[in-house]
Amino acid sequence: xxxxxxxxxxxxxxxxxxxxxxxxxxxxxxxxxxxxxxxxxxxxxxxxxxxxxxxxxxxxxxxxxxxxxxxxxxxxxxxxxxxxxxxxxxxxxxxxxxxxxxxxxxxxxxxxxxxxxxxxxxxxxxxxxxxxxxxxxxxxxxxxxxxxxxxxxxxxxxxxxxxxxxxxxxxxxxxxxxxxxxxxxxxxxxxxxxxxxxxxxxxxxxxxxxxxxxxxxxxxxxxxxxxxxxxxxxxxxxxxxxxxxxxxxxxxxxxxxxxxxxxxxxxxxxxxxxxxxxxxxxxxxxxxxxxxxxxxxxxxxxxxxxxxxxxxxxxxxxxxxxxxxxxxxxxxxxxxxxxxxxxxxxxxxxxxxxxxxxxxxxxxxxxxxxxxxxxxxxxxxxxxxxxxxxxxxxxxxxxxxxxxxxxxxxxxxxxxxxxxxxxxxxxxxxxxxxxxxxxxxxxxxxxxxxxxxxxxxxxxxxxxxx
Numbered sequence: 001x002x003x004x005x006x007x008x009x010x011x012x013x014x015x016x017x018x019x020x021x022x023x024x025x026x027x028x029x030x031x032x033x034x035x036x037x038x039x040x041x042x043x044x045x046x047x048x049x050x051x052x053x054x055x056x057x058x059x060x061x062x063x064x065x066x067x068x069x070x071x072x073x074x075x076x077x078x079x080x081x082x083x084x085x086x087x088x089x090x091x092x093x094x095x096x097x098x099x100x101x102x103x104x105x106x107x108x109x110x111x112x113x114x115x116x117x118x119x120x121x122x123x124x125x126x127x128x129x130x131x132x133x134x135x136x137x138x139x140x141x142x143x144x145x146x147x148x149x150x151x152x153x154x155x156x157x158x159x160x161x162x163x164x165x166x167x168x169x170x171x172x173x174x175x176x177x178x179x180x181x182x183x184x185x186x187x188x189x190x191x192x193x194x195x196x197x198x199x200x201x202x203x204x205x206x207x208x209x210x211x212x213x214x215x216x217x218x219x220x221x222x223x224x225x226x227x228x229x230x231x232x233x234x235x236x237x238x239x240x241x242x243x244x245x246x247x248x249x250x251x252x253x254x255x256x257x258x259x260x261x262x263x264x265x266x267x268x269x270x271x272x273x274x275x276x277x278x279x280x281x282x283x284x285x286x287x288x289x290x291x292x293x294x295x296x297x298x299x300x301x302x303x304x305x306x307x308x309x310x311x312x313x314x315x316x317x318x319x320x321x322x323x324x325x326x327x328x329x330x331x332x333x334x335x336x337x338x339x340x341x342x343x344x345x346x347x348x349x350x351x352x353x354x355x356x357x358x359x360x361x362x363x364x365x366x367x368x369x370x371x372x373x374x375x376x377x378x379x380x381x382x383x384x385x386x387x388x389x390x391x392x393x394x395x396x397x398x399x400x401x402x403x404x405x406x407x408x409x410x411x412x413x414x415x416x417x418x419x420x421x422x423x424x425x426x427x428x429x430x431x432x433x434x435x436x437x438x439x440x441x442x443x444x445x446x447x448x449x450x451x452x453x454x455x456x457x458x459x460x461x462x463x464x465x466x
Contacts, residue, residue: 186372204248230279256296
């Protein structure tokens, strides 16, 4: 398997002293940064920039031929997007100030601590990744078309809300930043995570794990692995799911259920990309992309103190919210057809005709289980199906026992009008009265039945009362 380069584009180190180049590149490589170019002759720097896209530049100031300050001016003019980190033996404050005025990312004096160097370079790389993702996002917003429609074909949709979700997912897919996916149970969070992995072009595996119910030890063993003899029964080494996801994506579902102690471990992993297998004191680094998901309100959990604020801030760099099915009913027809074909193929049955009332019936339901629930309904109906038209009884049974059915009238029944034709004002009043009756006087629920916002309903009621 080919070595995966990190960062995506090289880090260029420029210094006239060979041992400095050797030392700096060695420190970076020992911390997982293996895409490095070194340059000892400052006259070659602009040629390197002309032929290679550079992610980060580490630049010495005092060099023969072309000084670092001269190079700094040229690079800032021609390649302003590249973060430049000055690493020099000169501690002159005036020189440092002049460099900062020219827009350098940071100014470090040689013999700097390794941890500070790594932290600075990591911030510069993240800065580049976010810049690229912002450019990609702007391009997607302008284009309004999915660039990777084929790769996203597993996600069945036609609703504009889902299209917006996927446009954003495309725009961030090729970065390395953590992604937080939120949404109710059954909306397809893992499908979106898989789509991001597919579009990313990562060569490694997509590894998914549900962390709900894992205590701190199980979490560490599952993700980090263990050394041989780490505990009773650990007869052989286990590399853990992070090791399995090398070069790929690790998807952690239900992170809202993590214990406080485990949240600290996850935070450290995301910040340093380092971890320790159980029973080992050897730090390992990972280049896996992390995507996490939850059906909980994380902001509420932060306020209540059950979820760490610093971890939430780390996770929310990219946040994708997948809307529930009841808010994207335009997807219902294509989902019904997709699951119908899928079920008929699994049960080896001919595709039946759909009852005329089916879509109207399905639109009247709020789907607490979302797409997963709809799929189960259709698979159940197909499994019971014999010949001809798909039977409506299994759907009526499922919807009726769910307690979420607004009504089961067909469109024809709903629009039935007697001999006296009402005015538009009268029809509106009748609909509002009926919605309030069905919702037990709850205006929020009534507004939902009417397809309008609660403030809009309140305004209508205010006008009627005058």
